Amino acid sequence: MSETAGQQHPIGIYLKIWALLFVLSLFSYLVDFFHVQGYLRWSLILIFMFLKAGFIVAIFMHVAWERLSLKYVLFVPLSAIVVLIALMAIEGDYTFLTREIFFDP
Amino acid sequence: MHWQPCADFESNTMTIQTDKNSSYAEPGIGGMVADWSADKQNFDLPWGKLMMWIFLLSDTFIFSIFLTGYMNVRLSQTDNWPNASEVFALEIAGVHLPLILIAIMTFVLITSSGTMAMAVNYAYSRDKRKTVILMALTALLGASFVGMQVFEWSKLISEGVRPWGNPFGAAQFGSTFFMITGFHGLHVSAGVIYLAVIARRVGRGYYEDKGYAIVEITGLYWHFVDLVWVFIFAFFYLW
Numbered sequence: 335m336s337e338t339a340g341q342q343h344p345i346g347i348y349l350k351i352w353a354l355l356f357v358l359s360l361f362s363y364l365v366d367f368f369h370v371q372g373y374l375r376w377s378l379i380l381i382f383m384f385l386k387a388g389f390i391v392a393i394f395m396h397v398a399w400e401r402l403s404l405k406y407v408l409f410v411p412l413s414a415i416v417v418l419i420a421l422m423a424i425e426g427d428y429t430f431l432t433r434e435i436f437f438d439p
Numbered sequence: 440m441h442w443q444p445c446a447d448f449e450s451n452t453m454t455i456q457t458d459k460n461s462s463y464a465e466p467g468i469g470g471m472v473a474d475w476s477a478d479k480q481n482f483d484l485p486w487g488k489l490m491m492w493i494f495l496l497s498d499t500f501i502f503s504i505f506l507t508g509y510m511n512v513r514l515s516q517t518d519n520w521p522n523a524s525e526v527f528a529l530e531i532a533g534v535h536l537p538l539i540l541i542a543i544m545t546f547v548l549i550t551s552s553g554t555m556a557m558a559v560n561y562a563y564s565r566d567k568r569k570t571v572i573l574m575a576l577t578a579l580l581g582a583s584f585v586g587m588q589v590f591e592w593s594k595l596i597s598e599g600v601r602p603w604g605n606p607f608g609a610a611q612f613g614s615t616f617f618m619i620t621g622f623h624g625l626h627v628s629a630g631v632i633y634l635a636v637i638a639r640r641v642g643r644g645y646y647e648d649k650g651y652a653i654v655e656i657t658g659l660y661w662h663f664v665d666l667v668w669v670f671i672f673a674f675f676y677l678w
Contacts, residue, residue: 343560344560348560352552355552359549362677366537367538379673379677386669390662390665390669394552394556394662395662396655404484407492407496408492411496418503418507419507423510423511425515426510426513427514
């Protein structure tokens with residue numbers, strides 16, 4: 335197998351992403367530490383989560399440098415998961431509303 | 440009674456397949472083999488790397504289904520959901536720190552991802568010594584993550600948390616906690632073994648002729664384990 339197919343990038347970029355992930359993790363920890371509540375809490379958690387996940391996938395897993403054909407293989411199937419989450423959120427709320435506890439005399 | 444293609448069908452297919460060199464010109468089993476082995480490469484990657492990506496995609500579905508199941512039971516239960524911040528709090532030197540062990544585990548796993556990324560770089564530079572050291576360091580950090588998880592599990596079990604109930608609130612807390620973190624811990628443990636095996640082979644010069652794509656493939660698995668933790672940390676511990 336030729337080495338040209340491999341992904342080799344400067345160490346510097348890994349160290350920068352590493353530091354960035356540290357800072358983002360610290361921020362998400364601080365959200366809990368300072369008891370941020372409500373919509374602000376959930377949106378901050380999600381923003382930091384997606385930023386961290388994005389940097390890991392793009393830089394550490396090298397997806398940013400991969401060809402579009404591979405990106406499609408990886409990301410198009412995830413739309414099925416989005417549908418599942420939406421359906422199960424509706425289902426969870428519905429099940430909650432049908433709990434017997436709400437119908438006790 | 441045998442099925443026989445009629446004369447019309449036969450002549451029809453003959454007119455369509457004008458290119459005799461195509462694998463489609465060959466009928467039956469031979470044709471199938473020719474089709475599947477034909478020169479039709481879609482992905483310019485080492486096969487092992489593509490297979491690892493396909494595996495990780497399937498693993499993404501498994502973890503997504505676990506987390507979606509957790510969301511579903513958490514939405515539909517009527518008890519109080521235990522406050523993860525307090526359940527996972529520790530007293531360190533007399534100071535009460537919420538969620539501290541989980542934060543340390545997160546930092547350890549991110550650090551192991553960083554050392555793994557550097558190992559991939561040195562492997563392609565054919566610097567065997569640095570590759571082995573960095574992979575061993577990654578495995579060591581992974582093993583310490585599993586160690587902290589063992590501590591976390593023992594603490595919760597001693598406090599009476601079980602898959603069917605716990606003293607803090609909703610029973611579903613225990614079942615989802617042990618299932619999700621257990622499955623993730625299993626992945627980390629398998630990754631530590633995988634890293635150790637590949638690092639040993641790198642050290643012995645096993646990949647000198649084959650090339651070092653294997654280190655990148657191992658790295659993909661390891662970063663994925665870190666990636667899953669990002670979602671577990673957000674949805675299970677912080678939500």
